[in-house]
Amino acid sequence: MNEIYYFSGTGNSKRIAEDIIEHMPQTKLFSIADVRNEKIETQAKTVGFVFPIYSLGIPRIVEKVIKTMEFQGTKFIYAVATMGGNYGIAFEQISKILKGKGEKLSATFSLTMGSNSNLFMKIPGTGLISSEEEQEKLYTSALEKLDTIVDCIKNRIELYEPDIKFSSKLISGLATKAFIGGLSKYDKGFRVSNCIKCGKCAKCCPVDNIEMDENGPKWLGKCEACLRCFNMCQNKAILYGKMDEPEMYKRYRRNIDIVTMD
Ligand SMILES: Cc1cc2nc3c(=O)[nH]c(=O)nc-3n(C[C@H](O)[C@H](O)[C@H](O)COP(=O)(O)O)c2cc1C
Ligand code: SF4
Ligand code: SF4
Structure with a gap:
């Protein structure tokens, strides 16, 4: 085997x-x-x-x-x-x-x-x-x-x-x-805008690092920085850091279905 x-x-x-x-x-x-x-x-x-x-x-x-x-x-x-x-x-x-x-x-x-x-x-x-x-x-x-x-x-x-x-x-x-040294603080950079609170990001995080509350997703500090949540949200509701350039609003979804349909 x-x-x-x-x-x-x-x-x-x-x-x-x-x-x-x-x-x-x-x-x-x-x-x-x-x-x-x-x-x-x-x-x-x-x-x-x-x-x-x-x-x-x-x-x-x-x-x-x-x-x-x-x-x-x-x-x-x-x-x-x-x-x-x-x-x-x-x-x-x-x-x-x-x-x-x-x-x-x-x-x-x-x-x-x-x-x-x-x-x-x-x-x-x-x-x-x-x-x-x-x-x-x-x-x-x-x-x-x-x-x-x-x-x-x-x-x-x-x-x-x-x-x-x-x-x-x-x-x-x-x-x-x-x-690696900065990973414990990595998810502090995430925030949401126009979130419809569907909960899909929380369901899809590979390490259960997202919890939903009344405001939407809440990140729990054990992020692996895989960017699945950031890229998969169909509303592009997850933003990171300053988002001060149009390029920052692009998302990568070529193979995202294979990890979000599980
Ligand atoms: C936090 C982070 C850091 C990355 N750093 C590198 C890098 O140093 N060199 C590189 O070639 N790609 C880098 N990438 C790109 C990914 O390695 C690449 O898109 C990979 O194919 C994603 O694989 P996945 O879809 O299985 O997650 C980085 C991606 C992320 C999310
Ligand atoms: S951030 Fe996106 S995937 Fe997560 S709950 Fe809001 S709309 Fe749904
Ligand atoms: S970046 Fe990856 S590990 Fe971090 S919260 Fe989002 S889905 Fe989970």
Whole structure:
């Protein structure tokens, strides 16, 4: 048996995990959000992690789950990152955790699928939410890598994304640290305008971080910054920070249905 553990805010990573499984039916799919408080002991022959890049690293919840996992007889561990365009130190982070457990990261893949966030738009090079046409193009070209990914997993072929420059590693390390350090306050930036109190955002949050009260959604301080709530609200009622540029009102919904229809 094979296993894939995925985390996905807006559906890109879940879509890719499901695309892999379509070619590898003997694979069980686990949502990292659903198993985040479990002690996982896996006996799967191949284990994959599929996740989005956050601030040039891996999401906190992904790090937490990999750290607590135990591998018993696993032969091939791989990582697939979906991203706006820069994977930073994500694969190094996973490799380091696995090394500490006497395991090896045997293959890494990055798929540029477009950014689901405009919140860092003032930071050059972080990517912005692209047009729907561009999102389609990116998704189609990401799928072109699928055969290689499946071939590597099936035949246990080691293949790695290129190592990044030393200076980029330093920057990525700082960016990741600052991001994780700021997560407990991240959801203080959310507010609502024209909310119809449908409660869908609360129902869809992967880590149950939203409660409804008489004013609409209330964020509880354990946000993973996945931006599912921000992007999925059909009324665009969820705003973040200043919203002082028209770009801030764009939303990313290419694959959102796959994580909001559960
Ligand atoms: C908080 C946050 C930080 C992000 N940082 C990066 C980044 O450093 N590099 C990058 O290429 N994409 C970044 N992105 C974009 C996502 O990695 C990308 O859109 C991903 O495909 C989303 O996957 P999902 O739909 O499975 O959540 C970031 C997105 C969010 C929400
Ligand atoms: S913010 Fe959007 S999804 Fe959430 S309750 Fe209001 S209208 Fe519904
Ligand atoms: S509150 Fe919103 S951004 Fe935070 S984890 Fe939940 S859905 Fe994601």
